[in-house]
Amino acid sequence: MDEFLAALTSIRAPDDTRQRALSRAGQLAQHGLHLSPESIDRLLIGREGALLASGRIELGDGILPALINALAPSPYLTQAELEPTLAAMQEAFYYYKSALRETWSDEALLARMTALYNGPAQGCIEAVTDALEALVRREAAQ
Amino acid sequence: MTDFSALTRAAPAEAATALWSLLRQQAARRFDSSSLPTEQAQELLRSLAYTLTFEAEAERTSLPALLADDAEAALRRGQAQLSAQCSALRRVWEALCADAPPFENVYFTDTLHSLGGFFVRYDVYSAAHEIPCSIDYPLLYPIETELLGASFLAEYLRRLAMENHFLRGFDPSECRRLFAAVYPSWPRELMNLCEPPLTNALGRTLLGLDAHTLCLGPAEQTALRSLVQGKSISALDTMLNKALGTFPLSAQAHDYFRPAAHSVAVRVNAAIQSGGLQHIFLAAGA
Numbered sequence: 001m002d003e004f005l006a007a008l009t010s011i012r013a014p015d016d017t018r019q020r021a022l023s024r025a026g027q028l029a030q031h032g033l034h035l036s037p038e039s040i041d042r043l044l045i046g047r048e049g050a051l052l053a054s055g056r057i058e059l060g061d062g063i064l065p066a067l068i069n070a071l072a073p074s075p076y077l078t079q080a081e082l083e084p085t086l087a088a089m090q091e092a093f094y095y096y097k098s099a100l101r102e103t104w105s106d107e108a109l110l111a112r113m114t115a116l117y118n119g120p121a122q123g124c125i126e127a128v129t130d131a132l133e134a135l136v137r138r139e140a141a142q
Numbered sequence: 143m144t145d146f147s148a149l150t151r152a153a154p155a156e157a158a159t160a161l162w163s164l165l166r167q168q169a170a171r172r173f174d175s176s177s178l179p180t181e182q183a184q185e186l187l188r189s190l191a192y193t194l195t196f197e198a199e200a201e202r203t204s205l206p207a208l209l210a211d212d213a214e215a216a217l218r219r220g221q222a223q224l225s226a227q228c229s230a231l232r233r234v235w236e237a238l239c240a241d242a243p244p245f246e247n248v249y250f251t252d253t254l255h256s257l258g259g260f261f262v263r264y265d266v267y268s269a270a271h272e273i274p275c276s277i278d279y280p281l282l283y284p285i286e287t288e289l290l291g292a293s294f295l296a297e298y299l300r301r302l303a304m305e306n307h308f309l310r311g312f313d314p315s316e317c318r319r320l321f322a323a324v325y326p327s328w329p330r331e332l333m334n335l336c337e338p339p340l341t342n343a344l345g346r347t348l349l350g351l352d353a354h355t356l357c358l359g360p361a362e363q364t365a366l367r368s369l370v371q372g373k374s375i376s377a378l379d380t381m382l383n384k385a386l387g388t389f390p391l392s393a394q395a396h397d398y399f400r401p402a403a404h405s406v407a408v409r410v411n412a413a414i415q416s417g418g419l420q421h422i423f424l425a426a427g428a
Contacts, residue, residue: 058176060170060176062176063177102173102175102179102182105173105175106175106176107174
């Protein structure tokens with residue numbers, strides 16, 4: 001990252017992702033799930049790692065609040081798997097945003113991932129990423 | 143403007159926050175995404191910073207002041223200004239093409255042609271700071287590297303117009319002979335076409351000869367040597383500036399060519415001490 005962007009990143013507007021994520025986490029209760037503030041903090045730390053690994057910079061709230069919203073009603077999401085699933089899906093989201101060469105909007109990619117998770121992957125993260133890998137190969141071949 | 147970090151150091155936190163919000167908003171609008179690859183975010187930020195700086199200069203205000211008011215409106219005004227600037231530059235480029243000196247140097251002709259690509263590919267929204275065309279032809283003096291986007295092109299075209307206007311004052315066949323004296327393969331060489339005619343025209347003017355002809359034969363070379371022998375750089379500078387002042391050019395063009403005349407003074411001073419002027423005032427065209 002160049003000096004200008006780094007300087008700007010350090011003084012950017014307060015990030016209210018945590019607040020939004022906490023707010024979404026509150027809605028999990030109606031689905032019998034619970035995400036603690038500590039879990040949110042760990043997921044946000046994981047987001048930084050995912051962004052770094054995929055060579056990206058987050059300018060907005062990030063995908064976590066929308067991800068919680070999208071996966072909460074899933075019949076495959078259990079309390080035990082909640083945090084690891086969100087962490088893995090968040091990491092996959094940023095990875096495939098780059099792998100798909102910016103051709104998919106946030107909304108479209110999240111919708112595809114959710115559909116895969118709730119559909120053919122039946123809650124298996126590995127199956128979701130396998131399907132996304134196949135998508136990357138198809139798009140690259142076009 | 144290249145020192146973007148100075149911008150954030152100078153800008154109050156509110157201005158930096160406004161710039162960050164603009165970056166976020168533009169990423170969402172242009173790329174349907176709240177995150178971007180780092181390189182793309184950097185380029186988008188450079189584009190925004192250039193557009194806003196351009197607008198701040200147009201409005202004679204500071205960037206923090208511009209951002210403090212209504213950053214999004216300022217960005218839109220900057221984009222509109224840049225688009226209008228591009229339309230005006232396109233007309234300048236078209237006039238330059240229509241009235242180009244008839245020299246077959248590949249860098250000169252290719253650059254003139256390539257400049258047209260700028261108007262096709264220039265992206266005022268996401269890459270306003272870029273110069274999306276190939277500019278290889280070297281002007282008499284290089285353009286300051288801090289000039290970006292349409293600002294760079296405007297300055298390049300302004301200088302090229304002055305150089306081309308100057309070149310059109312001479313017989314093309316005499317110019318070609320002079321170019322060939324510098325580089326026998328001048329049509330394929332990376333060279334400025336203005337410098338040799340300018341130097342010889344200055345030499346002829348020093349001798350009180352018609353400067354529209356570029357020939358400096360053995361007799362003129364000898365006369366020039368006598369004229370400049372023993373002169374300091376300062377004295378030569380004065381003589382050459384006076385000679386330049388007789389050329390039928392605008393005040394702006396006189397100012398533009400003055401450093402080139404000074405460079406001739408320095409070279410002549412060095413050449414006197416090392417023996418000859420024949421590598422400065424070329425004998426071609428005789």
